[in-house]
Amino acid sequence: MFRLAQRIKFSGLAPSRSVRSLFTADKYPVKRxxxxxxNAEDIKYFESFLNSKxxxxxxxDLDAVNVDxxxxxRGQSKLLxxxxxxxxxxxxxxxxxxRKLAVVPQGGNTGLVGGSVPVFDEIVISLAxxxxxxxxxxxxxxxxxxxxxxxxxxxxxxxxxxxxxPLDLGAKGSCxxxxxxxxxAGGLRLLRYGSLHGTVLGIEAVLPNGDIFxxxxxxxxxxxxxxxxxxxxxxxxxxxxxxxxxxLCPPKSNSVNVAWLGLDSYEAVQKTFKLAKNAxxxxxxxxxxxxxxxxxxxDAALKKHDMEAQQPLESMHPYQILIETSGSNSEHDEQxxxxxxxxxxxxxxxxxxxxxxxxxxxxxxWQWREGISESSGKWGxxxxxxxxxPLPVMWDLVKAxxxxxxxxxxxxxxxSTKPVYATIGYGHIGDxxxxxxVCVREYTKEVEDVLEPFVFExxxxxxxxxxxxxxxxxxxxxxxxYSKDAGALKLIKEVKNMFDPxxxxxxxxxxx
Amino acid sequence: MSNKLKILVPLKRVIDxxxxxxxxxxKIDLTGLKFTTNPFCDIALSEAIQLKEKNSNLVENIHAVxxxxxxxxxILVAAIAKGANSASLIETEKSVEPLAVAxxxxxxxxxxxxxxxxxxxxxxxSDANQTGQMLAALLNWPQATFASKVEVSSDxxxxxxxxxxxxxxxxxxxxxxMVITADLRLNNPRFVSLPKLMKAKKTKIDTKKIEEFGxxxxxxxxxxxxxxxxxxxxxxxxxxVEEFVAELKKRGAL
Numbered sequence: 001m002f003r004l005a006q007r008i009k010f011s012g013l014a015p016s017r018s019v020r021s022l023f024t025a026d027k028y029p030v031k032r033x034x035x036x037x038x039n040a041e042d043i044k045y046f047e048s049f050l051n052s053k054x055x056x057x058x059x060x061d062l063d064a065v066n067v068d069x070x071x072x073x074r075g076q077s078k079l080l081x082x083x084x085x086x087x088x089x090x091x092x093x094x095x096x097x098x099r100k101l102a103v104v105p106q107g108g109n110t111g112l113v114g115g116s117v118p119v120f121d122e123i124v125i126s127l128a129x130x131x132x133x134x135x136x137x138x139x140x141x142x143x144x145x146x147x148x149x150x151x152x153x154x155x156x157x158x159x160x161x162x163x164x165x166p167l168d169l170g171a172k173g174s175c176x177x178x179x180x181x182x183x184x185a186g187g188l189r190l191l192r193y194g195s196l197h198g199t200v201l202g203i204e205a206v207l208p209n210g211d212i213f214x215x216x217x218x219x220x221x222x223x224x225x226x227x228x229x230x231x232x233x234x235x236x237x238x239x240x241x242x243x244x245x246x247x248l249c250p251p252k253s254n255s256v257n258v259a260w261l262g263l264d265s266y267e268a269v270q271k272t273f274k275l276a277k278n279a280x281x282x283x284x285x286x287x288x289x290x291x292x293x294x295x296x297x298x299d300a301a302l303k304k305h306d307m308e309a310q311q312p313l314e315s316m317h318p319y320q321i322l323i324e325t326s327g328s329n330s331e332h333d334e335q336x337x338x339x340x341x342x343x344x345x346x347x348x349x350x351x352x353x354x355x356x357x358x359x360x361x362x363x364x365x366w367q368w369r370e371g372i373s374e375s376s377g378k379w380g381x382x383x384x385x386x387x388x389x390p391l392p393v394m395w396d397l398v399k400a401x402x403x404x405x406x407x408x409x410x411x412x413x414x415x416s417t418k419p420v421y422a423t424i425g426y427g428h429i430g431d432x433x434x435x436x437x438v439c440v441r442e443y444t445k446e447v448e449d450v451l452e453p454f455v456f457e458x459x460x461x462x463x464x465x466x467x468x469x470x471x472x473x474x475x476x477x478x479x480x481x482y483s484k485d486a487g488a489l490k491l492i493k494e495v496k497n498m499f500d501p502x503x504x505x506x507x508x509x510x511x512x
Numbered sequence: 513m514s515n516k517l518k519i520l521v522p523l524k525r526v527i528d529x530x531x532x533x534x535x536x537x538x539k540i541d542l543t544g545l546k547f548t549t550n551p552f553c554d555i556a557l558s559e560a561i562q563l564k565e566k567n568s569n570l571v572e573n574i575h576a577v578x579x580x581x582x583x584x585x586x587i588l589v590a591a592i593a594k595g596a597n598s599a600s601l602i603e604t605e606k607s608v609e610p611l612a613v614a615x616x617x618x619x620x621x622x623x624x625x626x627x628x629x630x631x632x633x634x635x636x637x638s639d640a641n642q643t644g645q646m647l648a649a650l651l652n653w654p655q656a657t658f659a660s661k662v663e664v665s666s667d668x669x670x671x672x673x674x675x676x677x678x679x680x681x682x683x684x685x686x687x688x689x690m691v692i693t694a695d696l697r698l699n700n701p702r703f704v705s706l707p708k709l710m711k712a713k714k715t716k717i718d719t720k721k722i723e724e725f726g727x728x729x730x731x732x733x734x735x736x737x738x739x740x741x742x743x744x745x746x747x748x749x750x751x752x753v754e755e756f757v758a759e760l761k762k763r764g765a766l
Contacts, residue, residue: 254544259706312703330546341706353706357590358548359530361703 024073024119024474032120033507035102038079042099046081049091054082054129065124068117069110069171070377070384072443073474075118077104084129086204086212086243092125093241094210102504105237107179108150110171112384113473115183115236119508127178130243133157142201142218144246147178163249166193170370178242184234186469188370191430192285192326193250196233203229204244208500218246231495236471237506239499253285253326255333258362259341261353262317266395268349269319273391273429275349276323279340283333286324287430291398292316294372294424297439301375312365313352321429322369372426376437379421383438383447385455388465394434397458398425401436404450419444433468456482474509516572517668517688519560520626522617523576523591524550525584526637538737549587551701552632556694558701559662560630561595570668573597575624579613581605585717593704593712604722604729610638612729614646619725621651627689628671633658644693654686658695 024030046055056062057079066075083089096103102122109116118124127148134144141163145154152172155165167180169187179185181203184196193199202217215229232242263269269289276284295316302309313320327333337355344350356362376382389397402423405411411420420440427434436455440447459466460482467476467483480489492511497503527533528546535541549557557576564571576591576599578584588599602616621629634641648655656673660681663672670687676695722729750756760766 255546260703261706310700310702314705330544342710345707345710350706354703355706355709357704358528358546360528360551363530365703 022074023076024114024117025076028474030119030508033102033503034100035504035507036100038101038121038123042095042101043079045095046079046092050081050088051084054084056080056082062124065106065109065126066117068112068114070112070382072381073114073117073119075104076121077118077124078121080124080126082126082129086130086206089125089130089206089241089243090210090212092123093206093208096123096504097208097210097502100502100504102507104506105182105241107148107176107182108171108174110175111179111183111473112386112470113467113475115471115473115506115509116179119474122507125241127176127241127243130178134244136161137218140218140220141249141251142246143249144202144216144218144244145177146244147181147242148176149178151175151177151180158249159252162252164252166199166247166250167196170373177245177247181233181245182235182237182242183471184469186428186431186433188288188428189285190428190469191287196247197230199248200229200233200245201248202244202246203232203242205232205240205242207240208502208505212243213240216244216246220248234471236473236510238496238510239505253328255325255327255330256285256362257325257330257333257337258356258365259323259337259353260312260356260365260368261321261323261341261344261350262313262315263319263321263349264317264351266319269321269429270391271347272321272344272349275344275347276340279343280323280325280336283325283327283336284323284430285326286322286428288322288369288427289429290320290322290369290372290426291395291424292318292320293422294376294426294437295320295368297378297422297424298368298371298375301371301378304378309364309368312354312368315352317352322365369426372424373435373437376424376439379439380441381443382440383443383451384470385434385436385438385451385466386468386470387434387436387455387459388432388468389434389459389462390464391429391432393462394427394429394432395425397434397455398423398436400458401438401451401455404454405438405447408446408450410447410450416441419447431468453479453482459483472510477509477512480511517563517570517628517664518572518624518626519563519574520617520621520624520629521553521557521560521574521576521591521596522613522620522629522631522643523553523557523578523584523587524632524635524637525578525580525587526550526635529636535738535740538739540738547583547586549590550632550635550637552634552636552694552696554632554701555696555698556630556632556692557591557594557596558699559659559694562699563662563664564595567664570664575599575620575626577602577617577620579604579608579616579722582719585719588717589712589715590704590709592715593709594702598718599715600718600720602722602725603719606722606729607731608722608729609731609733610640610642611646611732612727613643614650615727616722616725616729617643617647618650619727621647629653629689629691630662631691631693633693633695644691648691651689651691653689653691655691655693656684656686657693659692660695660697662692662698 065080104118104122106116106124106126130146130148132146136143167187168189202215204216205213325333405420412418422439424437456479465483466479525547528548533540560574574596576596579602631644658676659673660676661674672685674681674683
């Protein structure tokens with residue numbers, strides 16, 4: 001290994017354990033639904049067809065699945081089931097449906113809105129044991145997998161065969177494809193390969209009554225009837241459990257280039273984006289923007305762990321962008337990229353920058369971008385808002401939130417008695433998606449009151465979305481009204497009730 | 513003798529170290545793969561530049577040189593962007609062995625009137641680890657290989673080098689002129705600044721054909737075959753100590 005990049009592992013930077021979350025049920029005004037309680041008969045029934053290793057009731061085993069990745073939500077489930085086949089999933093759900101036992105499906109548990117952990121005593125159904133790659137067609141690039149296959153495993157498997165998975169995101173090492181589809185994850189390359197609504201060709205799912213929906217098509221075109229699989233994409237476990245997915249995979253690009261650029265204003269970021277779209281066209285695969293505060297947070301998080309990495313640029317510009325191109329001809333791509341870079345520097349949009357010289361530097365630059373999310377939790381906790389907004393007002397939200405916090409004397413980097421450490425913004429300019437993170441030393445009501453409903457009202461005013469790619473989960477269930485009108489909410493509710501008349505699927509979340 | 517350092521940094525263009533080329537028909541297939549500066553050469557260059565930045569009075573110039581195809585110009589342009597003063601290319605499509613490389617570099621060192629040569633300890637493609645040592649012998653200069661720290665005396669007449677050796681490090685001192693080969697821990701090369709890279713592209717790179725040097729580059733080595741290392745067989749799980757011992761006995765390890 002030849003670069004510093006390889007010696008730094010951002011993955012060690014999970015949120016600090018100092019903030020032990022209370023039970024979600026004690027922290028938030030939520031009441032247990034009218035569900036049955038789990039009894040010995042239920043366990044006995046599950047034991048009749050599940051391997052003993054796949055039925056867990058130990059507190060130790062349940063602790064890990066009761067808490068979300070950010071340690072913000074803590075459920076009280078007494079049972080974890082890890083089925084090994086679609087028919088096992090079906091038997092479990094049919095029983096729960098008949099008995100009116102609430103369940104929560106769980107993939108890699110990397111969600112950021114509390115959607116994958118129980119709120120009360122819901123049974124956790126983990127898809128981790130459904131982890132086979134089912135088949136791959138080398139000509140069309142269609143891959144069919146079990147829901148529990150880890151995203152990175154699938155991507156590496158495909159890369160060996162000259163293809164890639166069309167989705168890529170920071171949590172790829174632990175998140176599962178079923179969970180990605182159930183939450184309609186967006187990620188880093190949506191700009192190039194589109195959303196899962198386009199790349200997913202088929203879905204197999206178990207409905208709450210135990211029926212198996214076999215929509216595992218590998219056809220690109222199919223105009224027969226309603227496109228039911230679309231209902232499951234982004235359904236967050238509210239209408240069934242996805243057990244299998246077929247997805248259209250693009251060929252691996254032979255030539256990948258990454259540039260990291262420094263800009264002095266958000267105005268320049270927008271102009272550079274326009275220029276990049278024109279100059280790079282079909283090879284532009286990522287256009288990410290991070291602000292100075294984000295870079296400072298990563299830097300400080302690394303230093304906290306006695307690690308240090310070279311900043312991409314010598315001076316801290318207020319806005320920094322990462323541009324990635326993926327194409328088939330390296331000389332051709334480099335020519336295009338160089339022309340674009342020359343142009344943007346001549347126009348004084350870009351004031352400084354670096355271009356990765358090799359794969360090691362490509363990875364190092366991406367780590368600066370991908371490391372932000374993990375670094376942001378290092379001071380105790382983080383309020384994450386993942387929003388869609390029109391590009392011109394995107395960073396107005398970051399500034400408005402930071403001003404509110406400073407006005408109320410709640411934010412300071414040096415004074416540790418203040419609850420907020422920093423307010424940072426980063427995101428996918430190419431998709432109009434901003435991540436607003438408020439890094440806090442502790443989760444407090446005072447800060448929450450400053451943030452909400454202010455953030456949601458700001459979004460509603462600009463016709464944005466309160467959740468661009470993280471989903472609704474438990475966190476945003478009350479905020480849906482800011483993005484969807486009453487008619488749409490009613491329709492979602494009716495669809496949910498049709499699939500799940502007893503309301504056992506992932507309750508207290510997604511839709512009120 | 514002038515006290516000013518005239519540093520020569522040889523650079524080799526190699527396959528991106530993180531890529532794994534395919535082997536087909538006993539040949540390494542490099543088509544379509546990304547190439548870059550050999551990481552150890554990059555570390556040597558980076559050290560030379562840092563010496564210059566720390567003490568500009570001490571270093572008169574840094575000259576980067578590469579032996580290879582016309583595409584090696586790319587890494588020389590990057591070297592200038594990083595801070596080398598000038599660069600030259602000895603152009604050839606042939607593969608050149610360490611001894612011939614050392615002879616050519618000795619020639620360049622004479623032309624450039626270099627008094628310090630800083631190069632990578634080895635290239636990551638051929639892993640020969642010979643060029644620096646041969647070069648020192650041909651020039652009859654002192655050498656310090658596997659450097660992890662380099663300190664030039666304030667008057668610029670001698671250099672103290674900490675070298676990585678088995679089980680620790682050795683610090684040696686020699687007077688100039690000398691040859692230093694860089695090890696991994698010497699420094700972490702920086703990213704190349706884009707504005708400087710744009711400017712560097714306009715710099716002229718002095719290019720000569722390898723034949724103009726009159727050095728004998730006929731290969732002395734013959735590659736018989738190239739093959740992948742054997743794939744490691746997956747381990748097995750044993751449940752008891754007895755089973756473990758029995759398994760060891762079966763395999764003749766006990």
